[in-house]
Amino acid sequence: MNFQYRSGELFCENVAAGGLAEKCGTPLYVYSKNGLLAAFHEIRGAFSEAAPIVAFSVKSCSNLAVLSLLRSAGAGFDIVSGGELHRVVTAGGDSRKTVFSGVGKSDEEIRRALETDILLFNIESEAELDSIQAIAAAMGKVAPVAIRINPDIDAKTHTKTTTGKKENKFGIDFVSASRIVRNIAEQPNIRILGIAMHLGSPIYSVEPYAQALDKASDFIREHRSPRAQFEYLDVGGGFGILYRDQTVPTFKEYADVISPRIRGTGCKLIIEPGRSITGNNAVLLTRVLYTKDNGTKHFTIVDAGMNDLIRPAMYDAYHFCWPARSERTPPSYLFRSPDAKDYFSRETPGTTGIHERGVDADGFRLTNVVGPICESSDCFAGNRRLPIMERGALLAVFSTGAYGFSMASCYNSRPRPAEVMVDGSEYREIRRRETIEQLTDGENLF
Numbered sequence: 001m002n003f004q005y006r007s008g009e010l011f012c013e014n015v016a017a018g019g020l021a022e023k024c025g026t027p028l029y030v031y032s033k034n035g036l037l038a039a040f041h042e043i044r045g046a047f048s049e050a051a052p053i054v055a056f057s058v059k060s061c062s063n064l065a066v067l068s069l070l071r072s073a074g075a076g077f078d079i080v081s082g083g084e085l086h087r088v089v090t091a092g093g094d095s096r097k098t099v100f101s102g103v104g105k106s107d108e109e110i111r112r113a114l115e116t117d118i119l120l121f122n123i124e125s126e127a128e129l130d131s132i133q134a135i136a137a138a139m140g141k142v143a144p145v146a147i148r149i150n151p152d153i154d155a156k157t158h159t160k161t162t163t164g165k166k167e168n169k170f171g172i173d174f175v176s177a178s179r180i181v182r183n184i185a186e187q188p189n190i191r192i193l194g195i196a197m198h199l200g201s202p203i204y205s206v207e208p209y210a211q212a213l214d215k216a217s218d219f220i221r222e223h224r225s226p227r228a229q230f231e232y233l234d235v236g237g238g239f240g241i242l243y244r245d246q247t248v249p250t251f252k253e254y255a256d257v258i259s260p261r262i263r264g265t266g267c268k269l270i271i272e273p274g275r276s277i278t279g280n281n282a283v284l285l286t287r288v289l290y291t292k293d294n295g296t297k298h299f300t301i302v303d304a305g306m307n308d309l310i311r312p313a314m315y316d317a318y319h320f321c322w323p324a325r326s327e328r329t330p331p332s333y334l335f336r337s338p339d340a341k342d343y344f345s346r347e348t349p350g351t352t353g354i355h356e357r358g359v360d361a362d363g364f365r366l367t368n369v370v371g372p373i374c375e376s377s378d379c380f381a382g383n384r385r386l387p388i389m390e391r392g393a394l395l396a397v398f399s400t401g402a403y404g405f406s407m408a409s410c411y412n413s414r415p416r417p418a419e420v421m422v423d424g425s426e427y428r429e430i431r432r433r434e435t436i437e438q439l440t441d442g443e444n445l446f
């Protein structure tokens, strides 16, 4: 990880977090350029035997600077909307390495993607295929398509991020996929070039990939024909990262189950990692506005809210938090800290009793880190043991590079935060803080 504490101060590469917060204000997303590149190269290296297209999942972190950085390192892109296609094109992305997933592609989005000559439409229903056929025919084009199958595999992720089970809206069951291949002659403007899947996110075991790929391989063997060549097998993303104390398979371990199975199919591999590239390469910096104790609970009220980072509110996601300036080494596995185990074992999730308040023998205070949004779910860390922080203290919320800014909103009419990228001792603002005036841009009185 390219975030470290040096003499009690958090640094991103060689730039102090405190200085960035002073210059750029808070809340502030801070990305490590070299961390992003290292993660990209690491994943590509682990899969090198299969020489995959690494289609970075734009939804995880869609800032143009991030996209253009990964493009220059050789990435392709996984997109799910016309907006993401626009971002890829603007960042100079290679459309021939771009795959388009999503259950609800609009006609306009399909048209744009055909104009841009993307590599694959990962289709998610027979109805969508009919639309693509009609639009491609009208444009005099042939649409390259992969069938996104739903392998009905439980990837054991949060229910809100599981995508590969029968009850999920994603993908196409094998029976319907088989019908599509059998009837492909009726779709003259479609070329079936691949099979795609995405099982969920994050997946902390290699097993679901193995199971799904075994099913997909059987399908490919049984259905390959001149009109359905299956040149590509896209396994999606979902590779896990360390947030708290998970056991995370290495990229090599994922590759060891995926690559041999791909070899067996004769397909070219596509992977769509998002979180595993960006997740641990950014922090969200936020400043303590107030603290209060209501006799039952202690609250640390910070200037970032669930509009800036929605993962805790939406998925009960755990993000390690620690003051950006602290004499204590952060007791986190993220920092390979020896006291991480003890720290986590003494957390008391869900407890609110008055006896847990106050400062314990180690000088930690049991507090609730909450934001300014008018919802009780606006809580980054419930009942967390943290060093004592007062107004003005800077807090870092870790592992926020993926689905952090990209899921930010203006809820409560709050301008979205700025983003900066650090490269060694330099940094650049890669997104200006939104202004109050921008909030009402495009609105009219009536």
Ligand code: LLP
Pocket: 057, 059, 060, 078, 101, 102, 161, 198, 200, 201, 202, 236, 237, 238, 239, 272, 273, 274, 275, 276, 311, 315, 402, 403
């Ligand atoms: N490919 C497809 C088709 C996807 O739907 C996704 C993520 C990915 C790739 C990238 O998955 P990753 O490598 O990042 O795990 N907002 C949630 C995660 C939603 C994931 C949606 N799909 C979160 O904050 O945990």
